[in-house]
Amino acid sequence: MESQDEKNTLGGRVKRYTRVSSAMAGLAAKVAGERYLGFKIDRDKHADDLMQALAGLKGPLMKVAQILATIPEALPPEYTHKLQQLQSDAPPMGWPFVKRRMKAELGPDWQDKFEKFEKEAAAAASLGQVHKAHLHDGRLAACKLQYPEMQTAINADLNQLKLIFSLYEKYDNSISTQYVHDELAARLYEELDYKLEAKHTKMYAEMLKKEKGVHVPDVIDELSTSRLLVTTWLEGDKILNFKQADTETRNEIALNMFRAWYVPFYHYGIIHGDPHLGNYSVRKDLGINLLDYGCVRVFPPKFVGGVIDLYNALRNEDIELAVYAYETWGFESLSKEQVEVLNIWAGFLYSPIMEDRVRPIGEITNGVYGRETAEKVHEELKKLGTVTVPREFVFMDRAALGLGSVFLHLKAEVNWYRLFNDLIADFDKDNLAKAQKGILTKFDIPHH
Secondary structure (H helix, E strand, O other), X not given: OOOHHHHOHHHHHHHHHHHHHHHHHHHHHHHHHHHHHOOOOOHHHHHHHHHHHHXXXXXXXXXXXXXXXXXXXXXXXXXXXXXXXXXXXXXXXXXXXXXXXXXXXXXXXXXXXXXXXXXXXXXXXOOEEEEEEEOOOOOXXXXXXEOOOHHHHHHHHHHHHHHHHHHHHHHOOOEEOHHHHHHXXXXXXXXXXXXXXXXXXXXXXXXXXXXXXXXOOOEOHHHOOXXXXXXXXXXXXXXXXXXXXXXXXXXXXHHHHHHHHHHHHHHHOEEEOOOOXXXXXXXXXXXEEEOOOOOEEXXXXXXXXXXXHHHHHHHHOOHHHHHHHHHXXXXXXXXXXXXXXXXXXXXXXXXXXXXXOOEEOOOEEOXXXXXXXXXXXXXXXXXXXXXXXXXXXXXXXXXXXXXHHHHHHOOOEEOHHHHHXXXXXXXXXXXXXXXHHHHHHHOOOXXX
């Protein structure tokens, strides 16, 4: 059944293209003017203007902004900082929209399927909003309802992303963003499919079933559709509320976060690609509720092997093994100098697990974890010719930086070396391949 919100797609498409295009064209003109013509602009004010132009615009642009923040100099930091606020600040759609969409998904008697359905959204995200509901059997439920015309929104926003990237590469061709765009497009289109997200959720429950400190919601299949996902409601507190907690508490939360992300990666080659602050909460026993499985990335087993190979290469200063690891990831025809520069970035990412001691994960510079190192690497790459970033690298990098930021907020000090080495102690690429194939087949999830 098609709702009223889905019908007038031409009008919606034109309106969105106009709004996003004018905002992005303005940004492109200002940035180009500053870089090519030497104009001085008030970046903070212009970033504010840009955010006002896009505020309340549902869709993937918010998610894209977060990714851009991890690509050094894709945009000036003032813009990435402002754009990142869009996701959490986007106001929810009102009750008339919710009623129309729920009727479209579950039929005219949809309200009878719930004991109570809260009119106010509990959370508003980039592609949908969540409402709390009470089921007839006494359970609490989280109902995630997709915004209208998200297919149109993704098409529009990805075209604007191409505009940003083309501007970026004309100014600076040291990093090719072709595969970054391809990877973002593939993951964003997947996020529209709530049936796939339901499968991801069930798969994560299976992968993490032995982790007492990590909790995954149950999918309520009889109330879920391709644009409505209903799961059990997991009660928890915001992680930032624990910044002032005692050391033991903060370290326990960090340990559970580490296990939530990296047990699936090193045991199955699968990662939760969205370490956004709204996607997890902390339980009273300090366990983690891991939420929102729209952005899940399956890696080839050889990619995971490459992560471990690079770790060993850095520890033993083995350049040949480092080259092999980068090639395994999909970097091609790297010169010796390019490898040395990439090793600076790798050394930053791996530094917490290189030393057998209790330590913080790192430090924040200029408000962004890793920015100083990323800018140094970028400057060096400019001198050496274009490096094409492989597709798989995008979300692996994002997860590492996103989690690192969480650990920094928590001021967690643990022995990351021991955590990591315990996790990979029995690593075997063939065993991972079997485990991955088994779990993807069990939940009928296509391999990327």
